[in-house]
Amino acid sequence: MVRLVVNDLEIEAEDGISVLEACLNNGIYIPNLCFINGMSSPPVSCRMCFVEIEGEARPVSSCAVKATDGMKVRTDTEQVRGLQRTAFQLLMSVHDVDCGRCPANKRCPLQRIAVFLKVPLRPGRLEKHLKNPDVDNVHPLIDYYPNRCMLCGKCIFVCREKHGQPRMTFAKRGFETVISFYGEKDLSGPACKECLACIDICPVRAIVTKDQAVE
Amino acid sequence: MNPANRPEMTQRFEAIYNEAVARKKALNESSQPMIYIGMATCGLAAGALETRQSFEQTLLEEDLAAIIRPVGCIGHCYAEPVVIIDHPSSGFPPLFYQQVTPGKAKMLVKSFLAGGDPLFEHVLGAMKANDMVPQVTDFPRFSQEERIVMGKCGLIDPEDIYDYIAEGGYLSLIKALTLSQDEIIKEIKNSGLRGRGGAGFLTGRKWGLAKDAQGLKKFVICNADEGDPGAYMDRTILESNPHQVLEGMAICAYAVGATEAIAYVRSEYPIAVKRVVTAISQAEELGLFGEGAQGFFDIKFSVFKGSGAFVCGEETALIQSLEGNRGMPRHRPPYPVQKGLNGHPTVINNVKTLASVPAIINKGAQWYRDIGARQSPGTAIFSVVGSVVHPGLVEIPMGVTLETLIFDICGGIPNKKGFKAVQIGGPSGGCLPADFLATPIDFDSLSGAGAMMGSGGMVVMDEDTCMVNVARYFVDFTQKESCGKCTFCRIGTRHLLDILDRITKGEGREGDLEQLESLALAIKAGSLCGLGKTAPNPILTSLRYFRDEYEAHIMEKRCPAGMCRKLxxxxxxxxxxxxxxxxxxxxxxxxxxxxxxxxxxxxxxxxxxxxxxxxxxxxxxxxxxxxxxxxxxxxxxxxxxxx
The missing domain is CATH 3.30.70.20 (Alpha-Beta Plaits)
Known part of the structure; x- marks a missing residue:
């Protein structure tokens, strides 16, 4: 066990876990989207889980730093919140805010983060960009909604865990980046049918079975 | 290599060296004139192939004998295709000819080789001191250069290992193999060599960390995934003198205890790839490199072709790409020297860094330290392009000012236009206005001014260039080349581009500049890798130094440079x-x-x-x-x- 101080509160954490996990385990919420408990090398891609650690010049991603004894962490500084709010606004500027018809409604981490950071789900500051078409239904069992997806990559991670070689990947570059299915020719086979782990893990229901598309 | 085998190794190399010298001597002593043609990508694009054909055909027609030697690029783009003719029996020194078209080639054969008249009107200068023709080194474009990395570029045949060895090539490797690993690393540390990939990390320190890192296996990677718009020095070095880079890689591999060396070359550089592959097989044939006891020490060389993603120049993305994954950077630490390719300690160095190594080992750390600036020893290679009279590759000692480089060495701005700005460091760098011309070129001065050394791209812009448009161009580039992994870079750069797009179309609004600035700073602070962290630099520097231009676009719907079409x-x-x-x-x-x-x-x-x-x-x-x-x-x- 290690002991660290978060926001002036001393907490205990298991050896070797990240600052993010340590905080979450102790009921201290840090907004995060791409981290899965126990990940050995997290993607550090959502850029939400910033904290300030004494001795570090700039805010750091808490999922990428191991908790150590005596570490002094702040999760709520102005700089941290500034970065989190900007990151969130950026994510929302490409998100189709249609909560009423979205199967993730009420269990969506984006809704939770909006409340937590006190940022509206429709920040007007940035221009809205939505992809067209708004659904990719190439997969025989699964539909993908790029305008819900925030590219956390959890689906690819679990797919790799289950099948070794993932059947999905990031595709295209830059702003056009999406999740895309590839791999075996026939994706309707038992591997996909019996697994569907990607659907269970998707926090924003950007990946759903065809019949689940609208609840 | 076992130390006991060292005398045997030296003996073996001596035989190779003697062979190389003998070959060169035989060439020099033949009475035939030698025609050197610059045949790197740049030369070929300028028509060197046609020039060569014209030489061959005219020689045939005139029934003359001459040896045509394809060489690499000497770095003088404005003069392409470049030809050097060494015709000793004419009494003239080797002469440097510029813009040798097929027609000119024909004339040269007829008047110079056949008639003894060297056509002075086409001569740029002589390659050796003499009392007839001024030497090229008398011209500022040559005289202020100091060539360590590019010393042999354009003068030797890149596809002939003996040519390199005859010029002293691979002697540094042999010398290094007689030193201990620590001695080499100490020498590199003492030389103060800093990585030429952009950030300027101390190379000796990197090697030291890699040597001390625990691993069953270690790798050395040469990063030749050069992608900055307007930068092409890595390509030129690999095409013109690949052996010098391989020698640097081999020394590094020996020093850190690596058994595999990989040249990561982008596939858009087919000639560079081909020449590196050739160079490796030649060195293996001579027994310089090889696995187990085949070479002078246990080392396996290979070439990996990058698939055209700019972000793969970032070292963690490069490793991902080598491992067969999508080229996406990952969080550092762990750094590649701790955990790199397949989890093994890996040194990743830029082409220019590795190409500097043989000279340092040969001539010593102090010699290198005496060149250039105090905190940035050695030379810098820039590809100076844009509005300059003599564009091309320039290797200068660090510490030379921007003014000297742009105006004295590269001839200043053509067409009587005024200087406006210089963009250094590509999409990660910044635009500096005339006030900064006195800035010395070294890692710290440039980053202090808001630009960065980067990999060495330098775009000079005249008064007709709109700085808003330039910023827009670079952000468009990074936006397209973003890997899409992290939020700030993927979405943030798009919003930057949106705003700049609007401004250049005359649709700018009040508050745009503030938003640009705050978004740019957030992207700088929040992005995962170097690409994202530096992507806003062109905007931030142009906002700092050319704010009035942005304001003219927004308030008056006016483009002061007259570049934005809508305005x-x-x-x-x-x-x-x-x-x-x-x-x-x-x-x-x-x-x-x-x-x-x-x-x-x-x-x-x-x-x-x-x-x-x-x-x-x-x-x-x-x-x-x-x-x-x-x-x-x-x-x-x-x-x-x-x-």
Whole structure:
């Protein structure tokens, strides 16, 4: 066990876990989207889980730093919140805010983060960009909604865990980046049918079975 | 290699060296003239292949004998295709000819090789001191350079290992193999060599960390995934002298205890790839490299072709790409020296860094330290492009000022235009205005000014360049090349581009600049990798130094440089337009130019696409086409109603 101080509160954490996990385990919420408990090398891609650690010049991603004894962490500084709010606004500027018809409604981490950071789900500051078409239904069992997806990559991670070689990947570059299915020719086979782990893990229901598309 | 085998190794190399020298001597002693043609990508693009054919054909026709030697690039782009003719029996020193077209090649054979007249009007200079022709080194484009990395570029055959060895190549490797690993690393540390990939990390320190890192296996990777717009020094070095880079890699591999060395070359550089592959197989054939006991020490060389993603120049993305994954950076630490390719300690160095190593081992750390600036020893290679008279690759000691480089060495701005800005470091760098011309070129001074050394791209811009447009160009580039992994870079750069797009179209709004600035700073602070962290630099520096230009675009809908098409208009000054001249009419691709009642010309603004062709076509003595911004400043000239 290690002991660290978060926001002036001393907490205990298991050896070797990240600052993010340590905080979450102790009921201290840090907004995060791409981290899965126990990940050995997290993607550090959502850029939400910033904290300030004494001795570090700039805010750091808490999922990428191991908790150590005596570490002094702040999760709520102005700089941290500034970065989190900007990151969130950026994510929302490409998100189709249609909560009423979205199967993730009420269990969506984006809704939770909006409340937590006190940022509206429709920040007007940035221009809205939505992809067209708004659904990719190439997969025989699964539909993908790029305008819900925030590219956390959890689906690819679990797919790799289950099948070794993932059947999905990031595709295209830059702003056009999406999740895309590839791999075996026939994706309707038992591997996909019996697994569907990607659907269970998707926090924003950007990946759903065809019949689940609208609840 | 076992230390006991060292005498045997030295002996083996001596035999190779003697062979190389003998070959060179035989070439030099043959009475035939030698024609060196620069045949790197740049030369080939300028027509070196046709020039070579013309030489061969004319030699055949004239029944003359000469040895044609394809060499790499000497770095003088303005002079391509470059030919050096060494014709000792004519009594002249080796002569450097510029822009040798096939026609010129024919003339050279007929008058110089056959008739002994070297055609002085086409000679740029002599390659050796003599009392007939001024030497090239008397010209500022040559005299202020100091060539350590590019010393042999354009002078030796890159596809002939003996050519390199005869010039002292691989001697540094042999010397290094007689030293201990720590001695080499100490030498590199003492030399103060800093990584030429952009950030300027101390190379000796990196090697030291890699040597001390625990691993069953270690790798050395040469990062030749050069992708900055306007930068091409890595390509030129690999195409012109691949062995020097391989020698640096081999020394590094021995010093850190690596058994595999990989050259990561982007596949858009097919000639570089080919020459590196050739170079490796030649070195293996001679027994310099090889696995187990085949070579002088246990090392396996290979080449990996990158697939055209700019982000793969970032070292963690490069490793992902080598492992067969999508090229996406990951969080550092762990750094590649701790956990790199397949989890093994990996040194990743830039081409120029590795190419500097043999000279340091050969001549010593102190020699290297005495060159260049205190905190940035050695030389810097820039590809100076854009509005300069003599563009090309320039290798200068660190500490030379921007002014010296742009005006003295590269000849300044052509066409009597004024200097406006210089963009250093590509999409990660910044634009510096004239006030910064006195800045010395070294890692710290440049980053202090808001630019960065980067990999060495330098774009010089004249007064006709719109800085908003330049910022837009670079952000467009990074936006397209972003890997899409992290939020700030993927989405943030798109919003930056949106705003800049609007501003250049005259749709800028109040508050745009503040938003640009705050978003740019957030992207800088929040992005995962170097690409994202530096992507806003062109915007931040141009906002700092050229804010008035942004404001003119937004407030007055005016582009001060007259570059943004939506904000400019062309019109014809009727006082200057010559009655009856039709030069502009034919040049207009959209038939926007009409004849007025008194047979002068007018431009129909509703049709004009602002290509500027009419301005170029208008005869100099009239000079009647004018460009204005904002566009409503153009006087209205009515098209006469057709009867």
């Amino acid at each position: 400019t208009a062309y019109y014809i000054d009727l006082d200057r337009c010559a009655r009856g001249c039709d030069a502009c009419v034919g040049s207009c691709p959209v038939e926007a130019i009409f004849t007025t009642k008194n047979r002068k010309k007018g431009i129909d603004q509703s049709l004009c696409v602002k290509c500027g062709e009419c301005m170029a076509a208008c005869p100099q003595q009239y000079d009647a086409v004018r460009k204005v911004s904002p566009p409503d400043k153009a006087p209205v000239i009515e098209r006469p109603v057709e009867e």
